[in-house]
Amino acid sequence: MSAATELTLPFAGSVRALDGLPCRAYAAQANVPVDFVEPAGWLTSAEQQSMPRACSGERRREWLGGRLLVKQILLDEGLVDDPCEVEVMADLRGRPSVRRTGCASPLGDCSITHKRGRVAALFTPDAHYRVGIDLEQVSSNFARLESCFMNADDDTSSPSDRALNAAVGWTLREGFSKATGQAFAVLFDGLRCSRDGARWLIQHPSGAVAQGVVEEGRGWITAWVSIRTCILMSMGVFA
Amino acid sequence: MTRTLTDEEKKTIYDEVRKFFIEELEVPAEKVTPDARVIDDLGGDSLMYLELVDEFKKKYDVVIEMRIIGQYFQSHPVHTVAQIAQAVCDIVEGGNALIGKKP
Numbered sequence: 001m002s003a004a005t006e007l008t009l010p011f012a013g014s015v016r017a018l019d020g021l022p023c024r025a026y027a028a029q030a031n032v033p034v035d036f037v038e039p040a041g042w043l044t045s046a047e048q049q050s051m052p053r054a055c056s057g058e059r060r061r062e063w064l065g066g067r068l069l070v071k072q073i074l075l076d077e078g079l080v081d082d083p084c085e086v087e088v089m090a091d092l093r094g095r096p097s098v099r100r101t102g103c104a105s106p107l108g109d110c111s112i113t114h115k116r117g118r119v120a121a122l123f124t125p126d127a128h129y130r131v132g133i134d135l136e137q138v139s140s141n142f143a144r145l146e147s148c149f150m151n152a153d154d155d156t157s158s159p160s161d162r163a164l165n166a167a168v169g170w171t172l173r174e175g176f177s178k179a180t181g182q183a184f185a186v187l188f189d190g191l192r193c194s195r196d197g198a199r200w201l202i203q204h205p206s207g208a209v210a211q212g213v214v215e216e217g218r219g220w221i222t223a224w225v226s227i228r229t230c231i232l233m234s235m236g237v238f239a
Numbered sequence: 240m241t242r243t244l245t246d247e248e249k250k251t252i253y254d255e256v257r258k259f260f261i262e263e264l265e266v267p268a269e270k271v272t273p274d275a276r277v278i279d280d281l282g283g284d285s286l287m288y289l290e291l292v293d294e295f296k297k298k299y300d301v302v303i304e305m306r307i308i309g310q311y312f313q314s315h316p317v318h319t320v321a322q323i324a325q326a327v328c329d330i331v332e333g334g335n336a337l338i339g340k341k342p
Binding site for chain 2: 052058059115136141142145148149170174177182183184185186187188189190
């Protein structure tokens with residue numbers, strides 16, 4: 001019996017292959033229960049030490065949940081046998097980077113998001129792509145601030161529902177900012193979102209284009225985004 | 240058009256920024272220190288930054304394009320309460336001339 005099958009998976013059954021992105025990608029989402037306890041043997045000592053200093057309560061559960069989801073994807077897809085074979089650590093841009101413990105080169109690219117006890121993770125083993133993900137609960141805040149980030153040329157997801165439309169526009173932009181590692185500065189940058197069938201295209205003024213998939217349900221929006229690493233060069237972002 | 244804030248006005252902005260985070264994030268006031276990291280330590284998010292900037296733009300009647308603010312944040316990453324308060328002061332002082340003012 002391998003080490004993986006001896007472990008109790010904290011979010012069993014949550015991993016799936018994600019359709020709609022140009023790269024091979026795996027997604028996972030879960031609600032982190034209030035009484036969630038970190039399972040033994042899932043985080044390395046370096047990961048435990050990297051937890052933000054004031055991280056407690058819901059924030060701690062979300063922080064842990066995101067990292068465990070990434071590891072669960074890798075276990076489910078057979079890329080590792082033991083959660084501690086890999087480490088999910090922040091890189092210089094603050095993006096999560098997943099590497100075999102003790103190795104310098106990344107195993108692929110991943111992104112993590114969390115909101116109000118819900119966490120989601122996206123992983124691609126394709127070295128030609130970066131991925132980004134955002135998860136939001138639809139609220140009137142997005143519509144109230146839409147003039148700050150929406151583009152007049154944006155396609156709409158739901159013309160009759162302004163809050164939903166603005167929330168979709170925001171999550172796609174957040175997914176883009178996470179994929180590119182540009183943090184929130186890029187959200188002010190005049191991104192344009194357009195539809196291409198079931199996919200979304202997120203276009204940066206530099207001409208760089210990312211592709212995204214949006215899922216919605218029960219008042220939540222999740223945007224899964226990918227961009228080719230070579231395109232990041234055109235934005236002045238080095239892969 | 241640019242303006243110059245007095246030290247007292249800058250202090251007022253810092254206090255207002257701090258109050259914004261205390262109320263929006265519903266965290267104890269003692270946790271919102273100058274070097275508290277808004278996202279990592281206080282549980283904030285990007286939308287909150289946007290909301291804060293929008294609020295102060297209106298409050299101080301600042302004329303500035305959002306893309307100028309984006310360019311500013313590219314060269315001045317902000318993580319802490321003190322950094323975001325300084326960014327708000329720069330935005331209020333610089334307006335559309337922000338980038339020329341803060342190379």
